Amino acid sequence: MTKYKAVIGLEMHCEITTTKSKVFSSAKNSYEVDPNVNIAPLDMGFPGTLPVVNKEAVRKALMVSMILNCKQPEYLYFERKNYYYPDLPKGYQLTQETKPAPVGIYGKLKYFVNGEEKEALINNLHLEEDSASMEHFSDVSLIDYNRSGVPLLELVTEPCFHNADETVAFLETMRNIYRYADISEADSKKGHIRCDVNISIMDESLEEKEENFGTKVEVKNVNSFSAVREVINYEIKRQIALKEEGTYDEMPQQTRRWDEATMQTQFMRSKVDAIDYKYFIEPNIPKYKITDSLLEEIRKDIPVLADERKEKYINEYQLSIDDAKNLTKEKNISDYFDKLISLDIKPKDASNYVNTIILGSCNKLDIDIKDLFITPEILAELIKLIYDGKLSKNQAKNALYKAVDTNKSPLDIVKEEGMEQIDNDEEIIKMIDEILSNNSKMVEDYKNGRTNVINFFLGQVMKETKGKVNPAKAMEILKSKLD
Numbered sequence: 267m268t269k270y271k272a273v274i275g276l277e278m279h280c281e282i283t284t285t286k287s288k289v290f291s292s293a294k295n296s297y298e299v300d301p302n303v304n305i306a307p308l309d310m311g312f313p314g315t316l317p318v319v320n321k322e323a324v325r326k327a328l329m330v331s332m333i334l335n336c337k338q339p340e341y342l343y344f345e346r347k348n349y350y351y352p353d354l355p356k357g358y359q360l361t362q363e364t365k366p367a368p369v370g371i372y373g374k375l376k377y378f379v380n381g382e383e384k385e386a387l388i389n390n391l392h393l394e395e396d397s398a399s400m401e402h403f404s405d406v407s408l409i410d411y412n413r414s415g416v417p418l419l420e421l422v423t424e425p426c427f428h429n430a431d432e433t434v435a436f437l438e439t440m441r442n443i444y445r446y447a448d449i450s451e452a453d454s455k456k457g458h459i460r461c462d463v464n465i466s467i468m469d470e471s472l473e474e475k476e477e478n479f480g481t482k483v484e485v486k487n488v489n490s491f492s493a494v495r496e497v498i499n500y501e502i503k504r505q506i507a508l509k510e511e512g513t514y515d516e517m518p519q520q521t522r523r524w525d526e527a528t529m530q531t532q533f534m535r536s537k538v539d540a541i542d543y544k545y546f547i548e549p550n551i552p553k554y555k556i557t558d559s560l561l562e563e564i565r566k567d568i569p570v571l572a573d574e575r576k577e578k579y580i581n582e583y584q585l586s587i588d589d590a591k592n593l594t595k596e597k598n599i600s601d602y603f604d605k606l607i608s609l610d611i612k613p614k615d616a617s618n619y620v621n622t623i624i625l626g627s628c629n630k631l632d633i634d635i636k637d638l639f640i641t642p643e644i645l646a647e648l649i650k651l652i653y654d655g656k657l658s659k660n661q662a663k664n665a666l667y668k669a670v671d672t673n674k675s676p677l678d679i680v681k682e683e684g685m686e687q688i689d690n691d692e693e694i695i696k697m698i699d700e701i702l703s704n705n706s707k708m709v710e711d712y713k714n715g716r717t718n719v720i721n722f723f724l725g726q727v728m729k730e731t732k733g734k735v736n737p738a739k740a741m742e743i744l745k746s747k748l749d
């Protein structure tokens with residue numbers, strides 16, 4: 267029986283959430299508020315309004331283009347994609363076609379699938395405007411124009427993925443890039459990311475090139491990475507069944523949609539119904555030269571991204587690969603860790619606290635690490651009490667657990683419970699003298715060679731002080747007294 271191979275290409279939309287204003291108007295770039303409050307006349311398509319290009323959005327788009335190793339254009343162009351829909355009041359969307367030139371073309375990106383390095387091929391990256399958002403009810407539909415004109419990046423890959431694991435790993439890498447480079451919050455739950463997934467199958471024995479590819483099925487608007495995974499696995503199965511039936515090759519190129527309820531893709535339209543958008547260059551935006559010095563400036567601003575941070579954690583900080591991976595999974599975690607390092611916490615300690623108690627607490631409280639009330643500053647102060655011999659590791663741990671349970675600062679808990687260690691040598695020496703004189707028989711035993719009774723003495727010290735003495739220090743004093 268013939269074996270088949272899946273061929274998958276992505277169109278990934280990600281809103282730029284970090285500019286102040288929209289991409290062609292001065293309205294606020296935010297729709298997490300009451301509906302229809304962040305709107306400029308242009309966003310409603312009022313006659314006589316003109317677009318003004320948001321330089322910040324262009325810079326961010328060019329930065330992503332560089333990170334994806336794309337070629338940047340000589341001039342910036344926008345095009346009108348003409349169609350009518352209530353969420354598009356102007357009657358066209360301002361976007362960029364591959365001709366003359368989008369913000370990025372022909373790039374590639376390294377990413378990892380279960381530890382194995384792969385390379386994704388990028389066809390192009392373009393900057394465009396988002397449409398308004400609509401909510402449909404049985405007898406009415408509601409439109410919110412806050413989203414109209416929000417800057418949107420569309421990334422189109424070559425058909426270079428072969429299964430759900432690869433595709434989702436690439437999407438996760440992109441999400442991280444958007445977050446680390448401060449382009450977008452990239453939260454699919456908030457609708458920042460939307461994907462169209464293109465899938466076909468081909469005979470595994472054939473060479474992987476265009477003429478051997480099957481006819482693609484485009485699944486529109488898949489809104490979560492888990493849904494991308496389900497869509498791919500579902501379509502591969504469905505297409506293989508058609509192939510086995512002998513009808514796959516007659517299948518027209520088609521657009522389908524993912525139905526969460528039935529967990530199936532459903533037919534929407536075939537390529538023959540494709541719309542002609544009659545693209546043309548937006549005449550109200552002057553041709554803008556992208557100078558080398560602008561590109562250099564942007565390149566210098568590219569922050570250290572996840573993979574680079576991971577390498578640094580492994581090579582410079584000597585952390586294990588797993589720890590480094592966990593710490594860079596999310597930008598906010600990595601930022602928290604980096605902050606601890608900048609506050610002079612040893613990397614191994616910082617990694618241990620973050621990967622265990624801190625992330626565990628975030629999980630328990632169901633919050634993002636950046637919202638945790640135990641800030642890196644508070645944690646650093648607590649760890650420094652250990653470094654100064656004022657607190658044992660166990661006490662610090664207990665204070666942290668208690669802090670999470672009571673929503674109190676662990677530093678206050680240390681103070682309130684008098685956890686801080688007895689630092690006064692004289693006090694410790696006095697106590698040890700007392701213990702030794704009350705146990706003279708055992709002191710004799712020690713001198714006759716039963717040296718392990720020293721642990722009994724240490725136990726006594728810890729008991730009397732409720733663990734508030736640094737055991738290493740107590741041991742040192744005990745030894746000097748006994749020997």
Ligand code: ADP
Nearest residue numbers: 273274275276423424425464465466479480482
């Ligand atoms: P269209 O002309 O329909 O817009 P494109 O060639 O621009 O198609 O490709 C759109 C998306 O479809 C890209 O992400 C591309 O990687 C993907 N794609 C193209 N051909 C195939 C195929 N045979 N199988 C799977 N994906 C494909």
Ligand code: MG
Nearest residue numbers: 361392394420
């Ligand atoms: Mg588009």
